[in-house]
Amino acid sequence: MSAPNKSYDPVEVEALKPEQIERMRDEALAAFAAADSLDALQEAKVAHTGGTSPLALANREIGALPPHAKADAGKRVGQARGAVNKGLAARQTELEAERDARVLVEEAVDVTLPHDRVPAGARHPLTTLSERIEDIFVAMGYEVAEGPEAEAEWFNFDALNIGPDHPARGEADTFFVATASDSGSAAGSGGTGSGVVLRTHTSPVQIRSALDRELPVYVICPGRVYRTDELDATHTPVFHQVELLAIDEGLTMADLKGTLDHMVQSLFGAEMKTRLRPNFFPFTEPSAEMDMLCYVCRGASVGNPDRPCRTCSSEGWIELGGCGMVNPRVLTACGVDPEKYSGFAFGFGIERMLMFRHNVEDMRDMVEGDVRFTRPFGMEI
Ligand SMILES: [Zn+2]
Numbered sequence: 001m002s003a004p005n006k007s008y009d010p011v012e013v014e015a016l017k018p019e020q021i022e023r024m025r026d027e028a029l030a031a032f033a034a035a036d037s038l039d040a041l042q043e044a045k046v047a048h049t050g051g052t053s054p055l056a057l058a059n060r061e062i063g064a065l066p067p068h069a070k071a072d073a074g075k076r077v078g079q080a081r082g083a084v085n086k087g088l089a090a091r092q093t094e095l096e097a098e099r100d101a102r103v104l105v106e107e108a109v110d111v112t113l114p115h116d117r118v119p120a121g122a123r124h125p126l127t128t129l130s131e132r133i134e135d136i137f138v139a140m141g142y143e144v145a146e147g148p149e150a151e152a153e154w155f156n157f158d159a160l161n162i163g164p165d166h167p168a169r170g171e172a173d174t175f176f177v178a179t180a181s182d183s184g185s186a187a188g189s190g191g192t193g194s195g196v197v198l199r200t201h202t203s204p205v206q207i208r209s210a211l212d213r214e215l216p217v218y219v220i221c222p223g224r225v226y227r228t229d230e231l232d233a234t235h236t237p238v239f240h241q242v243e244l245l246a247i248d249e250g251l252t253m254a255d256l257k258g259t260l261d262h263m264v265q266s267l268f269g270a271e272m273k274t275r276l277r278p279n280f281f282p283f284t285e286p287s288a289e290m291d292m293l294c295y296v297c298r299g300a301s302v303g304n305p306d307r308p309c310r311t312c313s314s315e316g317w318i319e320l321g322g323c324g325m326v327n328p329r330v331l332t333a334c335g336v337d338p339e340k341y342s343g344f345a346f347g348f349g350i351e352r353m354l355m356f357r358h359n360v361e362d363m364r365d366m367v368e369g370d371v372r373f374t375r376p377f378g379m380e381i
Contacts, residue, residue: 015054015057015058015061016062016065016073016076016077018076021076021077021080022080024080025055025083025084027054028053028084029083029084029087031044031047031048032044032045032088033087035095037095038092038095038099041092041095045088048084049084055077055080055084058077059081061073062074062077119371122374122378122379122380124366124374125354125366125374126240126366128377129353129354129357130240130242130350133222133242133267133353134220136266137220137244137263140262142218142219142244142246143218143220144222145205145206145208145219145220146223147199147204147205147221149199149224149225149226150197150198150199151198151199152195152196153169153180153194153197154194155199155207156197156203157169157197158194159204159207159330160204161283161327162282162283166282173200173227174200175197175198175226176195176196178196180194180195198225198226199223199225199226200227201225201241201347202222202225202243203221203345203347205243206219206221206243206345207333207334209221209245210245210247210334210336215248216246216248216249217246217247217343218245218246218248220243221241221242221243221244221245222240222350224238224239225240226238227239231367232363233363233364234363235363236366236367238367239349239350239351240349240350241348241349241350242347243345245343245344245345246259246343247326247331247341247342247343248341248342249340250342251325251342251343251344252325252342253276253325253344256323256344256346257276259344259346260290261273264292268295271293272292272298273292274290274292275290275291275317276289276290276291277289279324281324283326283327283345284324284325284326284345285325285327286324286325287322288322288324289322289323290319290322290323291320292317292318293316293317293318294309294312294315294318295311295356296309296311297312297314299317301316302314302315302316318356320348320353320356321347321348321349321352322346322348323344323345323346323347324345325342325343326342326343331343354366358377
């Protein structure tokens with residue numbers, strides 16, 4: 001840049017001529033107006049306000065002017081740059097407003113549209129009830145035991161004192177998978193050389209537990225069992241049982257009764273209780289049916305014609321399952337000395353318990369997989 005020169009006339013400097021300054025300003029404003037996006041405006045901004053823009057270059061020439069000419073040229077260039085910056089800011093505001101309006105339209109979410117989220121699954125009420133029952137016994141020190149569903153006949157029947165002629169072994173009740181002759185080495189036969197059945201109760205898990213474990217034994221055996229029943233409102237060929245086995249020194253029916261009371265109180269409330277009625281099962285001696293107080297009328301309908309109860313037919317009690325002291329023959333089959341040890345056992349169906357607890361009237365609802373049935377039980381996972 002040249003030194004100030006008193007004879008220097010700004011009008012002679014091409015870049016500082018008033019019409020040139022106006023042209024630069026108008027070109028800048030026209031470029032801003034023509035910019036149709038914020039990116040285009042940014043380019044125009046660099047071209048017309050940046051360090052190498054015509055107005056910035058003209059501004060540099062002012063320094064070389066003689067003092068008398070500086071103010072005039074400076075004012076002209078300053079006004080032009082002011083107008084350019086104002087025009088730039090105005091166009092910037094316009095384009096930002098346009099962008100915001102466009103985003104609102106393009107990215108709008110219609111909150112009234114039906115959502116397409118896949119609902120999270122939940123566990124079946126039979127599973128949650130089964131685990132709730134397990135929890136009650138685990139809290140008392142019991143262990144949860146499991147076993148195969150295709151089971152050796154020996155575990156399913158013989159070890160439980162259910163002899164070859166017992167009606168429960170008949171084909172009317174049992175799914176036979178393999179006969180004794182063709183299952184000598186079949187999976188699940190346990191090397192007993194007996195046939196294989198789909199287990200008809202979870203009792204074989206008790207036998208396996210007693211054989212496998214050190215004494216004393218306290219196990220709860222939940223699981224799926226099979227009988228050749230037709231599916232109807234109160235029967236299903238596949239259902240769930242929970243069975244319990246305790247073997248220790250000095251166990252009596254009083255221990256059994258106390259355990260049953262604790263279970264129904266945990267499930268149905270503190271005022272619940274059970275009663276035992278004599279019965280016969282091959283694997284327990286003595287054996288009993290266990291009833292629990294009717295969960296609807298709590299016994300208030302008995303002898304009270306004004307308050308009849310449909311659930312218990314005004315009898316006050318509901319049959320829950322079977323129980324008893326483990327038959328010494330079963331203890332012997334498990335290698336336990338019946339002179340030294342005694343045991344108690346009980347078992348009941350989870351489906352039946354679910355029907356009691358939640359007033360389910362038709363067992364088919366539990367197996368049809370309709371979420372309208374399971375949803376009211378909650379989304380516990
Ligand atoms: Zn009742």
